[in-house]
Amino acid sequence: MTRYTSATGADRREMLDAIGAASVEELFADVPESMRLRRPLDLPDGMAEQDVHDHLAALAARNRHCDAEVSFLGAGMYDHYVPAVVDAIAQRAEFLTPYTPYQPEVSQGTLQAMFEFQTAISELTALPVANASLYDGPSSVAAAAYMAKLETGRTRLVASRGVHPHSRATLATYGRGYGTTLEEVALDATGATPIEELASAVDGETAAVFLQQPNFLGTVEDLGPLVEASRAHGALVVCAVDPLTLGVLEPPGEFGVDIALGEGQPLGNRLDFGGPSFGFFAAQERFIRRMPGRIAGETVDVDGRRGFVLTLQTREQHIRREKATHNICTSQALNALAGVVYLSWLGRRGVVEIGELMLRRTAYTRERLGLEAINPGPVVREFAVRVPDLDALLERARAAGINPGYPLRRDYPEYGDGLLVAITERRTRADIDRLAEVAAAAREQVTA
Template sequence: MYPYIPNTPQDEQEMLQAIGLDSIEQLFEDISEQVHLTKPLNIPASKSELEVSRYLKSLADKNCSVSQLTCFLGAGAYDHYIPSVIDAIIQRSEFYTSYTPYQPEISQGTLQYIFEYQTLISNLTGMDLANASLYDGGTAITEAALMACAYSRKGEIIVSTGVNPEARQILKTYAHAQNLKVIEVETKDGVTDAAMLKELINDETAAVIVQNPNFFGLLEDLKGLGEIAHKGKKVSMIASVEPISLALLKKPGELDVDIVVGEGQPLGIPLQFGGPYLGFMAVKKDYMRKLPGRIVGETTDLDGKRAYVLTLSAREQHIRREKATSNICSNQGLNALAATVYMVTMGKEGLKEVANQCVQKAHYAFNELTQSGKYKPLFDKPFFMEFALTSDVSVDKINKALLEEKIIGGYDLGKDYPQYKNAALYAVTEKRTKEDINKLRRVLEGVK
């Protein structure tokens, strides 16, 4: 096999002669011999392309993917069906290799699909406008909080402990660096404690952040919590939502939510062992000039034809740094395209069908798993497609037993909520069959 570096000894001699040197060692004469490496590097010998390919495949084969295992794990990333048309489109070279569309005259295709993505997200959430996407759901929550602080010129953020724990960690990291205060409002019976929220809101409150369905899979009262938030002066109500659920639930825009964010992974993006994913953000028009990231707008060109351009760019690359709204807001272009193709392919009725199947299968699983009494519901509240069960057996032991049967078990809530020891969060999507759920019940009943 030929070496990776294509330069032959003859090529090297020709290059050395061109710069007037006799050897490669002469290139480094100005560097002290005391720091020269006098022995071979402590790395394996070089391998051929065939050997490297074989080795990498052996490493990849150690991974267990949802194509081999039945997945009941959610907690922010979900095993939904992805139509084959998505890969067929996003792998086209004009999309797959495209970069930021700074030059509209050569980027109309990219700009158009981003514009369509923004329109679809606005329609899905019921909000006035959306940006071109963000890194992921966690950074979208943080961006929303920072925008609310800039909008109100206040520095306190109230976030429910029903919000994804990882997202809250991201929020605290950025808030600390910007001297903002993050206050957590506890949950009561699995949902945000409205009475506690009332007590926490004060003149310095910039935003209230709630997730719906929340991290436990339960449905929050967005309208009621929003009314409490809006009693404060210029307090923004921020809702982090699950996009598939919006096919059934009331749109946040109808519930007077100011800023809507979420993780777009359920919209046609594979689990991919944790990413890259897609954050979405939609807002009321009052927030338009504070919206982070890119926004694509529609206009007409010199010939009067429809055209698309980047507009209201508030990133630090485009305007003075001190005037920028954010510097962590690069949009996930290829994943935004995947989400666009997914939403267009599924359509309104398709999304509703996916959501309905998730609800029905999750509730079937809940009833089956709690029937014997060995596994008990952690909460008694309405849920979408995730539910928490508790038992006398540790979640770690349960999940090991499930994995032996090629099942990925639920998320151990005790990791983030010590008060919920031995509680697991199960997710049931439209991909799960009656046989999958019955097998889960059978294995769980056998764990001692």
């Protein structure tokens, strides 16, 4: 008996009697002899709770987390402050432990939270319909490509190289399944997507064009002309967005994109070494019956009371099976709940204030560092610079308890000496000054 089960010896005997079986072994009579594991699993024995805790704590202690250094890492996930109210709500058993709300009469909490989440995403992106979440940012990009293929019947995808490398890699992986090809458009000398090159890459076979705002290097793209160029031949325009920049940046809906999506981690979700977080997905009204993922809708009960249900389920795998618009079943309800609680905490003014704070601190950091910019144009919360001896900086910064950012060389060989520096509301001027001092010292060391 484990500490999570409660069938005693007496229970077992009486239960077996009721079943009419002599032993538990007999219940497994259908398992062929040749397929029985005739030895114990080769795993350690169970441990007392305190020993489990201490073992996991010892592993955790070997990680240098964002409270243990001053981190300028970003590249898709960011060290934002998660307010206590998010933990308090998301750890409530009533939200933590139920399944997908298949019985709406006893799931109004989850369903209404989904409806509110969808509303918040619609407001942020300025698009009329949003789903209740997908796995994460990159897999949402792949979901959009599948939707575009079903919608247009075309199989060619075009993506700016400003789209997150994980998103482009995921598009390529999924595409080998659903049969799409991917063409990438290189960034120009200012780290922005070149409009003419993009325009010439899009043709009558293109199902969708993928943009990202700000792009992976942090560049605020000139979205209007890019969207215009993308839609010339009837392709869907998909724009990944950083949700926490949408207090200051014009939302994708205002530029007429068909789908806006992205990684939801900045909205009240932990870093968690990369997940779980959530993906969000918003679109123009006409796509509502083709969208992937769960959608909550408003209705009334038999007594006329307002209520919420999972709706438009004829898009979904459990109803439509092989004709579904996506295969997703378990998505990220709890993470999306954290997202909408966070957005309520931030509020209409706060989302602008936090955006402006990042904007100003980022501008300050870029100037203070004084390194050559890869993308000298407008940025909000992240930017890329060339560092003459990147390894020297990395080493010196690490020794000083600073993580200076994400080296671009693995994802962008063309920026071999590039470093991506991210700013959040948690990085103070003092932190930024320390980074600048370390960078200056590393530079002197190289030139000396």
